[in-house]
Amino acid sequence: QVQLVESGGGLVQPGGSLTLSCSASGFGFSGLGMAWYRQVPGKQRDVVAHITADGGHSTYVVPVRGRFNISRDNEKNTLYLQMNSLNPEDTAIYYCYVDPVTRWTNQQWRESNFWGQGTQVTVSS
Numbered sequence: 001q002v003q004l005v006e007s008g009g010g011l012v013q014p015g016g017s018l019t020l021s022c023s024a025s026g027f028g029f030s031g032l033g034m035a036w037y038r039q040v041p042g043k044q045r046d047v048v049a050h051i052t053a054d055g056g057h058s059t060y061v062v063p064v065r066g067r068f069n070i071s072r073d074n075e076k077n078t079l080y081l082q083m084n085s086l087n088p089e090d091t092a093i094y095y096c097y098v099d100p101v102t103r104w105t106n107q108q109w110r111e112s113n114f115w116g117q118g119t120q121v122t123v124s125s
Contacts, residue, residue, distance in 0.1 A: 022096030
């Protein structure tokens, strides 16, 4: 069965760094584009960054561009998010999942809910 387990969150001061990890199992991780999403209470879950299946191309939303770096290790079935120069607006629960296009075009993912528990990132002094 599909499992996505996020880790690495925590409390960090503004300007600090964190690296998130996502361990994936139960599906063909190396063949799918993947993404990191984040959600704050009362708001929708938004994509932060996504990466192609081979890791050769990544895309970032404007607020994190130049500060975050998404990467993957297909041999370890693991997705990463290196976050630098964190600010309070980055405070959220972070989730990994397939990228937005796969999420809506792949029948298995479109018809299922495989979200993990996420990992809390809090940026505060």
